[in-house]
Structures are given as structure tokens and as C-alpha cells.
Amino acid sequence: MIIIKNNKTYSKGLIKIITYTICIGLFLLMTSCNRNSKDKEREEFDDALLTQSSDLQHSGEFEALFRLNIKYLKKAAKMKYNAGKGLCYLNMAGLNVSAGNYEKARFFFNEAEKDLVNSENPYHKATFYDTYSEYYYHLKIYNKAIEYNGKAFYYLNKAKKTKLSNKLLPILYVNKGAYYAHKGWLGTSLKSFTKANMLENSAYTNCMLAQYYLYVRKPDSAGIYIARADEKMLSHKTSDVESLWVYYTMGYYYNEVNNSEEAEKDLKKALEINIKTRRTYSSHIKGVYKSLAELYKKKNDGGKAYFYLKKYMEEEARFDAARFAAMNKSTEDFISEVKKESDWRKNDLPLLIALSISVLTISGVYVRKFINLLKIRKKTLSEERDELKSRVYNRKLEELMELARKNDSSFFLKFKELYPDFIKALLKINPDLENSELAFCAMLKFRFSSKEIADYTFVQHKSVQQKKYRIRKRLNIPGETDLYDFFENLKE
Incomplete structure (x- = not known):
């Protein structure tokens, strides 16, 4: 039992x-x-x-x-x-x-x-340090950019292999290549771009290699990757920004190899895409305008070079102001939306208050810094614009003087376009002046001697002297006044 x-x-x-x-x-x-x-x-x-x-x-x-x-x-x-x-x-x-x-x-x-x-997820740390490295790169603090890029690599190596981690790896190599290029470490830069291209082989990574070879003045090598980037863009679905980068790089390449027609075509395409994406990639549109200005300057087309430089300046001034206003407003809307959510934890409230205060304080501080920076930029660009404007004027002036030397019938018409105020000032003194007399005054403004005027217009030297005497009478110019100085200083 x-x-x-x-x-x-x-x-x-x-x-x-x-x-x-x-x-x-x-x-x-x-x-x-x-x-x-x-x-x-x-x-x-x-x-x-x-x-x-x-x-x-x-x-x-x-x-x-x-x-x-x-x-x-x-x-x-x-x-x-x-x-x-x-x-x-x-x-x-x-x-x-x-x-x-x-x-x-x-x-x-x-x-x-x-x-x-x-x-606890290493991928989160990797993506944070990658984006932070780009921030320092934009600020041109390359040592910090390289430091955070290294941290991003460290944590990505610890992360689980996923679609996101595989996508991040070539980005890290591209960024590393850009950072080291600016530091002058070209060997490391090339290895990084090459590794990125081996991993991704996209239009963008091929473009980065092309940019590298253009930077080191090897256009033949750049041309190989330009062709590959173009082929990738045409055969694969690329984002607007990636297509923009391809066209921009091709424009840069063709300008370097003196194919101005292809350079112009590709830069215009880049400009078209940039207008669409400028609110998220605003720095590109200024770069495209500036590249077009440099292209036309190289072609000795001062008019178009001046036009695109002016567009570059206008875009920088107009869009920068609009961009920051729009972004600040959207950020404030973002904060307002978040505040409405009742399921936020209580300890998130100080963060929201900090967000609101920071939006107001940062905006004020940034605006002041931005205005000072803009003044410096405007001064530099104004000097470049004035130089281009002077070149355009000098070229037109030389063309006009050549028409006068050839006794071309279009001389006076072109002169009126370039010096409208001069003609108005003469007619204000004597409204009865004839076109032949106005044309003679134009030649005196160019300080042609009596002998030169006689040779260009096929008349005797004596006839030119007589015309000078009549012009003095018609314009009431005193005998002691130098005729050339009078026309040089004449203003409406």
C-alpha cells in the first residue's frame, strides 16, 4: 500500500x-x-x-x-x-x-x-552618423565629416543585413570619396568611389567617378563613366535628382572637352529638372545657372554669360528667402500637428515646447547670419556681374567702331541703341539736328581725328573741319571748349 x-x-x-x-x-x-x-x-x-x-x-x-x-x-x-x-x-x-x-x-x-x-539597432546609429557627416560636409568641416562617416561604417558593420543596410553601404562609400577628395587624399577618394560603383553600379555612382576624373583633369577616363551613367539613366528608372546629377555632370564634361553644343543641351536639361526639385535640393539650381554662365563666358558670348550670371544672382536672392520662409512655416505646421495628438507621452511635452521656442529663436538668429552671408555673396557676384557687363559693353563698342571705320550704313542705328541718352542730349540742345549731323557727333564722341573721319567717310580733310565748325554753331559750343571733351562729358 x-x-x-x-x-x-x-x-x-x-x-x-x-x-x-x-x-x-x-x-x-x-x-x-x-x-x-x-x-x-x-x-x-x-x-x-x-x-x-x-x-x-x-x-x-x-x-x-x-x-x-x-x-x-x-x-x-x-x-x-x-x-x-x-x-x-x-x-x-x-x-x-x-x-x-x-x-x-x-x-x-x-x-x-x-x-x-x-x-539597440546598429543600423539606426549608422544612418544617424551618415546624415550627420553630410551636415559637416556642407559646412566644409571635412575632418568632422570623415569622423562621422567612419562611425557610420563601424555601426553598419555591426548591423543585420537588410535591404536598408545594403542600400546604405554604397552611400557611405560615395560620401567617403567626396570627403577625402576635398581633403586632397585622392587615392582614398578614388578607391571609395570605385567601391561604391562596384556595389551599386548606378547612374549616380558612375557620375561620381566621372566627376573625380574631371577633377584630376583626365577627361578621357571621365568620358567612359559619363557614357555608362547616360546608359544607366536611359535604361533604368532614375529619380529626378539622379537624372539632374547625370545631366549636370555631362554638361560639365562636354564643356571641358569643348563640345559647347552638347554642354548647353545637357545643362539646359539639368536646369529644367532643377526647377522641379529646387525646394529639396536648392543648391543645385544655382550651380546649373553658374555653369551655364561659365559655358557662355568660355564661348565668348558675353550677353548670355551675363544673362545666366544675373539669373544665378536673382535665383540665389529670391529663392533663398522663399525657401527659408517656406521651410520655417512647414516646420511650424509640423509642430502644431504633433501638439494636437493626445497619445503623446507626457515626457514629450517639454520637447514640443522646446521645438516651438527653438523655431522662433533659431529663425531670428539664422536670418541675421543669412543676411550677412547674402551681403558678402552679393558683393562678390556684383563684381563678377559688372566685369561681365563691362566685357559685353566693350565688345559692342569695338563692333560699333568697326562699323564706323567701314562707313557701314547701320553704324548710326547701332550707335543709337548703345547710346540713347547721348542722342537725346543732343536733340535737347538743338531739336533740328539731322541724322547726318548726329552721326558726325557720334564719330567725334569716339574721338576719331579729322583725318580718320575723312578717310572713313571718303571726304576731304577740309570738309571735316568745316563740319566741326558748323556743329559748334548748331550746338552753341564756345570756341575755347575742346570739341572732343564736350561730347565725352555730354549728359542728358
Whole structure:
């Protein structure tokens, strides 16, 4: 009986152990499934947010990009996904960098850093340091750009292999190549561009290699990659910004090899795309205008060179002001939308208050800095514009004097176009002056001697002297006044 009782007791204990083991196993399985489900949900969040943000930015869809990040910021709050919030802030930081709004970019970097650098996912750290390195590159602080690019590589090597991590790797190499090129480390730069092209082999990576070879004055090598970039652009679906880069690089290349027709055609295409994307990549449109000005300057077409330099200056002044006003307004709208959400955690309230205060304070400080910078830029560009304007004027003047030497019938007509105020001033003194007398005055303004005028107009020297005497009478010029000085200083 004792044996039977002990057997029953043993059986009950065994059943309990088995039951507990099954329960613990089920709990661990459910926890693991829940964790895997949460990880998958977050990976899908990251992929959707970053892919869509990149597409919208590359197509110049400014407002849609802000709306997307507002949507995902709310979604991250509901998911209690801090790194998701950080990615939204990072997107806005990157947008402000590409648009040149560096003060506001720094603010959003600070917000993104809190959530991404402390993330358990190494990819989040890698993408944060990559975007931060671009910020320092735009500021021309290349040592910092290289430092953060190195950190991005370090964390990406620790990250799980995903579609996003594979996409980020060639970007890191392209950026590394650009940073080292500006430091003068051309060997490292070329290796980085080559590695990026091996990984991605896109229109953009081929363009970067072409840009490198143009930079080191090897147009033959650049031409190989230009052809590949063009082929990739035509055979694959490229974003507007990637196509813009291809056309811009081809224009640069053809200008270097003195194929001005192809250079003009490609730069005009780049300009067309740039008008569409300028709100997210504003620095490009100024570069295209400037390249066109340099192209026409090289072609000795001073008129068009002056036109595009003027467009460059106007675009810089007009669009910079509009860009910052639009971005500040959109950022304020972004903050207002976030404030309306009732599901934000309480400790997010100080962040929102800080956002609001920072928008106001940063805007004021930045505007002052921006105005000072703009003044310096305008002064430099004004000097270049005046130089071009002077060149255009001198060329027209030389053409006009050549018409006078040939006694060309179009001389007086062209003269009136170049010096309308001079003719008005003469007619104000004597409205009855004839065209032949006005043309004679024009030749005196050019300080042609009596002998030169006689030779050019096929008359005797004595006749020219008589005409000078009549002009004095008709214009009431005193005898002691030098005739050439009178016409030189004549104003309406």
C-alpha cells in the first residue's frame, strides 16, 4: 500500500513538473513570437518611412515629405517606438541640410540623436552618423565629416543585413570619396568611389567617378563613366535628382572637352529638372545657372554669360528667402500637428515646447547670419556681374567702331541703341539736328581725328573741319571748349 501511495505521489509531482515546463515553454514561445512580431513591425516601419522619404525628397515633393513624417511620427508614438521618432527627426534634419538651412538642421539632429544613438539597432546609429557627416560636409568641416562617416561604417558593420543596410553601404562609400577628395587624399577618394560603383553600379555612382576624373583633369577616363551613367539613366528608372546629377555632370564634361553644343543641351536639361526639385535640393539650381554662365563666358558670348550670371544672382536672392520662409512655416505646421495628438507621452511635452521656442529663436538668429552671408555673396557676384557687363559693353563698342571705320550704313542705328541718352542730349540742345549731323557727333564722341573721319567717310580733310565748325554753331559750343571733351562729358 505504501508503494502504491508513493507511486501516486510521484506521478502527481511529475505531472506538475511537466505542466510547469509546458507553461514556461509556451510563455517563452509567446514572448519570443511577440518580440519577433514587434521587431518585424519596426523593420517594416523603418523600411517604409526611409524609402518613401527618400523618394519624395529626390522628386522634390516638399509638402508631401513633411506630411509623411508627421504621419510616421504619430505612428511611432502609438507604437512607443522611440527610434521611429528619431528617424522622423533625422529625415527633417537631412532635408534642412540639403536645402542649406543648417541652423534648423542642427536642432533636429539634436532631437534625433537622443533616440537613435541610444537605439539597440546598429543600423539606426549608422544612418544617424551618415546624415550627420553630410551636415559637416556642407559646412566644409571635412575632418568632422570623415569622423562621422567612419562611425557610420563601424555601426553598419555591426548591423543585420537588410535591404536598408545594403542600400546604405554604397552611400557611405560615395560620401567617403567626396570627403577625402576635398581633403586632397585622392587615392582614398578614388578607391571609395570605385567601391561604391562596384556595389551599386548606378547612374549616380558612375557620375561620381566621372566627376573625380574631371577633377584630376583626365577627361578621357571621365568620358567612359559619363557614357555608362547616360546608359544607366536611359535604361533604368532614375529619380529626378539622379537624372539632374547625370545631366549636370555631362554638361560639365562636354564643356571641358569643348563640345559647347552638347554642354548647353545637357545643362539646359539639368536646369529644367532643377526647377522641379529646387525646394529639396536648392543648391543645385544655382550651380546649373553658374555653369551655364561659365559655358557662355568660355564661348565668348558675353550677353548670355551675363544673362545666366544675373539669373544665378536673382535665383540665389529670391529663392533663398522663399525657401527659408517656406521651410520655417512647414516646420511650424509640423509642430502644431504633433501638439494636437493626445497619445503623446507626457515626457514629450517639454520637447514640443522646446521645438516651438527653438523655431522662433533659431529663425531670428539664422536670418541675421543669412543676411550677412547674402551681403558678402552679393558683393562678390556684383563684381563678377559688372566685369561681365563691362566685357559685353566693350565688345559692342569695338563692333560699333568697326562699323564706323567701314562707313557701314547701320553704324548710326547701332550707335543709337548703345547710346540713347547721348542722342537725346543732343536733340535737347538743338531739336533740328539731322541724322547726318548726329552721326558726325557720334564719330567725334569716339574721338576719331579729322583725318580718320575723312578717310572713313571718303571726304576731304577740309570738309571735316568745316563740319566741326558748323556743329559748334548748331550746338552753341564756345570756341575755347575742346570739341572732343564736350561730347565725352555730354549728359542728358
